[in-house]
Amino acid sequence: MIELQQLDKTYLLGGKPLHALDQVDLSIEAGEYIAITGPSGSGKSTLLNMVGLLDRPDQGRYLLNGQATEQLTEEQRAALRRAHIGFIFQAFHLIPRLSCYENIELPLLLAERSRAERRQRVDRVLAQVGLAKQAGQRPNQLSGGQMQRVAIARAIVLQPALLLADEPTGNLDQKSGREVIELLEALNRDGMTLLLVTHDPTLSDRARRRLQMVDGRIVSDTTL
Amino acid sequence: MKLVDQLHFNLQLLRRHRLRTGLLLLSITVGVASVIMLTSLGEGARRYVEQEFSSLGNQLLIVLPGRTETTGGAPPIYGTTPRDLTIADAEALGQLPGISRFAPIIAGTGRVSYRSFARDVITIGTNADFFPVRRLSLSLGQGLPADAASLAAPVCVLGARLKRELFGNANPINQWLRIGDYRYRVVGVLAERGESLGLDMRDMAIIPLRSAEALFNSPGLFRVLLEMKPQVSQELIKDRVRQTIRRRHEGEDDVTLISQDSVLSAFNEILTTLTAAVAAIASISLIVAGVLIMNISLISVSQRRAEIGLLKALGASGAAVRQLFIGEALMLAAVGTLIGIAVGEAVVALALRLFPDFPLAAPWWAELAAALIAIGCGLLFSWYPANKAAGLDPVRAMRGEPR
Numbered sequence: 272m273i274e275l276q277q278l279d280k281t282y283l284l285g286g287k288p289l290h291a292l293d294q295v296d297l298s299i300e301a302g303e304y305i306a307i308t309g310p311s312g313s314g315k316s317t318l319l320n321m322v323g324l325l326d327r328p329d330q331g332r333y334l335l336n337g338q339a340t341e342q343l344t345e346e347q348r349a350a351l352r353r354a355h356i357g358f359i360f361q362a363f364h365l366i367p368r369l370s371c372y373e374n375i376e377l378p379l380l381l382a383e384r385s386r387a388e389r390r391q392r393v394d395r396v397l398a399q400v401g402l403a404k405q406a407g408q409r410p411n412q413l414s415g416g417q418m419q420r421v422a423i424a425r426a427i428v429l430q431p432a433l434l435l436a437d438e439p440t441g442n443l444d445q446k447s448g449r450e451v452i453e454l455l456e457a458l459n460r461d462g463m464t465l466l467l468v469t470h471d472p473t474l475s476d477r478a479r480r481r482l483q484m485v486d487g488r489i490v491s492d493t494t495l
Numbered sequence: 496m497k498l499v500d501q502l503h504f505n506l507q508l509l510r511r512h513r514l515r516t517g518l519l520l521l522s523i524t525v526g527v528a529s530v531i532m533l534t535s536l537g538e539g540a541r542r543y544v545e546q547e548f549s550s551l552g553n554q555l556l557i558v559l560p561g562r563t564e565t566t567g568g569a570p571p572i573y574g575t576t577p578r579d580l581t582i583a584d585a586e587a588l589g590q591l592p593g594i595s596r597f598a599p600i601i602a603g604t605g606r607v608s609y610r611s612f613a614r615d616v617i618t619i620g621t622n623a624d625f626f627p628v629r630r631l632s633l634s635l636g637q638g639l640p641a642d643a644a645s646l647a648a649p650v651c652v653l654g655a656r657l658k659r660e661l662f663g664n665a666n667p668i669n670q671w672l673r674i675g676d677y678r679y680r681v682v683g684v685l686a687e688r689g690e691s692l693g694l695d696m697r698d699m700a701i702i703p704l705r706s707a708e709a710l711f712n713s714p715g716l717f718r719v720l721l722e723m724k725p726q727v728s729q730e731l732i733k734d735r736v737r738q739t740i741r742r743r744h745e746g747e748d749d750v751t752l753i754s755q756d757s758v759l760s761a762f763n764e765i766l767t768t769l770t771a772a773v774a775a776i777a778s779i780s781l782i783v784a785g786v787l788i789m790n791i792s793l794i795s796v797s798q799r800r801a802e803i804g805l806l807k808a809l810g811a812s813g814a815a816v817r818q819l820f821i822g823e824a825l826m827l828a829a830v831g832t833l834i835g836i837a838v839g840e841a842v843v844a845l846a847l848r849l850f851p852d853f854p855l856a857a858p859w860w861a862e863l864a865a866a867l868i869a870i871g872c873g874l875l876f877s878w879y880p881a882n883k884a885a886g887l888d889p890v891r892a893m894r895g896e897p898r
Contacts, residue, residue, distance in 0.1 A: 320890045325808060346812045353810030364805045364893055368511040378809045380500045425809070 272432065272464060273299040273322060278331035280317055280487075291317040292328070293487035299466070301432060304459045306467045306478035314487040315468045316437060322466060323356050323435050324348045353382050357426030359455075361438035363418045365410040365425075372397070372406040375425045382429060396424040400454060416447025423454055433464045440474060452477065496815055505823045515795075519788060520831045523869055526781035527835025528842065530865040531857045533777040535843045537770025539855040544762045546854060548755055554595075555628065556729070558588065558719040558736060559751040578744050579715030582644070582704065587743060588719060591735050593727035598625035599644070601707040602717035607653075607700050609661040609672040616657055618674055618700045619717075620707020628722045631696065636668045636683035643703035650706075651679040655687040656697035674700060675710050729754055770858060778868045784831075785872025788824050792880035796820070796887075803884050804892030813885035820881035821874060828873030832866045839865075 280292040291314045299305065299322075307315045320326040321333065324340060333340045335351060343351070365374045372393055379389040397403045400420040410418055419439060426434060436455060440448035452474060459465040469475055483491040496504070509516040560580035582599055589597035598621050605618035622644035625631070634655065640648055651674065658667055658681075667681040685696060708714060723732050737748040796803070803816055811819075839857065847855050 316890060323808065325889050346814060349807070349810050349812035349815070352808070358808045360805075360893055362801075362893070364801055366802055366805070368507060373507075377806070380496050380504070381806070381810045381815065383497050383500075429810075 272301040272336055273297070274332070274334040274337075275321070276332040276334075278321060278328045278333065280314075280321065280326070280328050282317075290487045292321065295331070295487070295489060297482075297489065297492075299464060301464055302459070302462050303480055304456070304465045304467075304478050305480045305482060306469060306475035307482045307484060308469060308472070308475045309484035313484040315484050317487075318484065319435055319437055319466065319468050322433075323358060324352050353378060353429060355431050355433055357429070357431040357434045359419070359422055359426050359434065359436040359439045361441040363410070363415075363422045363442070365418055365421055367410050370407050370409055371402060371413070371421045371424075374410065374421055375428050378425060378429050392428050393424075396428045399427075400424045414447065415443045416450055419443060419447070419451045420454060423451070423458075427458060427463070431463070433466065434458060436465065436467045438469055439467070440469070440471065496811070496819070501819060501822050502826070505819065505826055508823065509826065515791060516827070519784075519791060519827050520834060522784035522787050523781070523828055523831025523873075524835040524838055526778070526784045527832050527865040527869055528839035529780050530774055530777040530868070531836060531839030531861050532842055533773045534770050534861040535839075535855050535857040537766060537773045538858040538861075539853050541763060541766035541770065542854040542856065544766060545759065548759045548762075554723045554725055555755045556721040556723055556732065556736070557753040558721060558740075559753065560716065560718070560749070562749045562751050578747070578749055579713075580719065580750060581714055581716065582708070584740065584743055585716060585719045586644075587739055588721060588736055591732070591739060593724050593732045593735065594721050595724045596624040596628050596722040598622055598628045598720040599704055600625070600717045600720065601704060601711060601713065601715075603707070603711040603713075605674045605700065605710065607657065607661065607672060607674050609670065612661045614657060614660060614698075616654070616698050616700055618702060618707065618710070620702050620704045620710070622704050624722075625701070625720070628720050629696075632686045633683045634686040635666070636681070638683055639701065639703055640682075643705070645705060646703065647705035647709050648703050649677065649679045650682045650703065652683040652685060652701040653681060654685050654695075654697045654699040656695075657700060658684045674702065677706065677710055679706070729756065774861060774864060778865070781865070781868045781872055784869070785876040788827065788873055789876035789880060792820060792824060792877050793883070796880050796884045799884075800887060800892040803887050804889035807887070807889040808893070816887075817881040817885040820884050821877045824873040824877030824881075825870060828869045832869045835865065835869070836862050 275295055275297040278292050278295040282289045282291050289312075293314075295318065307318065309315050317326065321328060324335075328341065335355065340348065340351065366377070369377075375393045375396060376389050379392060384392070394403070397406055400423055402417060402420055402424065405413060405417060410421065413421065434455065439455065440451055443451060455465055455467070456477070467474065467478060475481055480492070480494040482489050558580065585597060585599035588594065601620035603618055604615055607614050607616055607618070619625075621639070623639045623641050626633070626638045633652070636652070638652060640646070640650065642648070651672070653661070653667065661667070661672065662670070667684060670681050671678050672681065673679070679702060685699075687697065702710070721732075721736070723729060733752050733754070736750070736752060740750050741748045806816055806819075807813070843855050843857060
């Protein structure tokens with residue numbers, strides 16, 4: 272489903288070039304469960320952004336479902352993001368002035384779905400993450416685990432094929448962290464491809480395929 | 496994002512930041528309201544002048560003695576010509592075809608005294624037609640006798656304020672008073688009316704033409720008022736007047752002609768320009784409001800970096816983000832404009848109740864211009880912040896990293 276070929280990206284950081292991705296080749300099949308680990312600055316997040324179409328490579332090719340993406344316009348990339356990719360972040364990134372329902376509704380608004388469809392989809396994912404009762408609450412009335420589950424609901428409300436999670440349990444205690452990861456694994460079992468960036472070895476040990484990155488390169492790629 | 500969803504999204508944002516929204520709305524409201532209030536002052540002045548002129552009748556032609564041909568200065572208000580404009584000249588003009596009425600005027604300052612009261616006022620000598628020509632009405636008694644142009648009858652008509660100051664509430668009719676060295680019997684009192692073309696008719700005594708000739712010992716006229724028949728071309732009449740004067744003044748048409756229309760259109764032009772200038776000045780406050788919008792939008796962009804990054808990650812393109820920010824500014828501008836128009840019109844309506852004589856009214860284009868400028872400013876000044884938001888790197892923005 273995803274094919275990265277010779278992907279290269281250099282940032283200027285404080286005037287000095289930083290080689291965030293160095294000739295990365297990676298191929299991901301639908302339904303995989305992948306954990307990416309590595310020290311800070313090793314390029315994990317850059318890789319996640321590339322895969323998530325939030326960033327453009329300097330060189331190399333990125334094929335999503337066989338379609339080349341480097342030359343697409345911003346608008347087309349945004350449409351692909353909406354259709355295929357869900358994001359989950361360490362800091363949840365719920366909009367505090369919106370209720371849980373409205374937060375989850377956001378991707379549907381951006382995709383210009385009808386009101387009836389929005390209601391049906393939001394209600395379904397709310398039930399799926401076990402927060403149907405909290406629909407009308409604001410994020411600040413929720414616990415960290417609940418907030419991350421709302422964020423997951425938002426990520427999957429358009430039923431993307433690929434779920435990208437950047438340290439999804441980094442801000443959570445162990446119990447809610449485990450609940451969140453179990454929820455993500457359940458989604459993966461239903462067929463969603465899961466790409467996880469983490470520092471936490473207990474988390475990466477659960478993945479079937481593990482990538483390790485150092486200085487912009489994938490130094491190990493093991494599949495159990 | 497659909498427009499209705501965008502509106503809803505922004506509305507939630509504006510409601511959430513009540514103080515910020517309120518202050519921005521206030522600034523736009525003040526700007527729009529000031530455009531409307533100031534232009535309505537200008538427009539009011541224009542209407543006031545128009546009203547004053549039309550109360551005189553727009554068929555008036557004023558003949559002044561003397562002419563400034565080479566210097567190009569103002570027409571001589573008090574004659575500075577070797578040849579006076581005489582009563583005989585006025586009568587000749589009055590006989591011209593196309594002239595329905597005429598009123599020669601001799602003017603001077605006279606001391607009007609009654610018992611122990613005395614006032615120095617402008618005293619006008621004229622004929623009976625002066626009253627209809629100047630659209631003057633009487634509150635008491637009658638006007639000058641019909642033979643006022645030929646007979647120096649000792650009668651006078653007083654302005655309303657002059658009557659009050661000399662006689663109080665007593666009836667002045669048939670009382671005798673003095674103007675200069677002559678005695679006059681009061682036959683009428685003018686109805687109360689404000690200034691008319693800079694001449695305060697309330698503070699004035701009017702006597703027969705021949706009496707004024709004797710009083711001021713001068714045959715020269717201050718001016719002649721001609722009332723033209725409405726169907727006749729004004730240019731034709733002006734030509735006839737000049738010809739008549741040339742014939743009588745040894746080949747020189749040494750008079751200045753002022754027609755109601757030319758003065759009115761000059762005033763109109765001046766006051767319309769003035770109104771536009773005032774509108775331009777007032778719209779500076781709208782531009783200030785626009786800068787405020789930019790300022791606050793920039794702050795909002797940096798406060799909402801994470802949210803912008805998130806929207807992009809959720810599938811919003813840069814264009815969609817830009818649209819959201821511009822839409823927010825436009826919503827503010829639109830609502831502010833509506834409130835501003837309401838406030839401006841309310842103030843104008845209130846002022847109109849307090850000063851009913853001054854016809855305050857915002858010109859038709861003021862609201863349109865204010866709205867366009869307000870919305871234009873919203874658009875212009877939100878462009879930069881919106882672009883900044885659209886260009887944000889989503890991942891860094893969400894991590895709270897600097898650019």
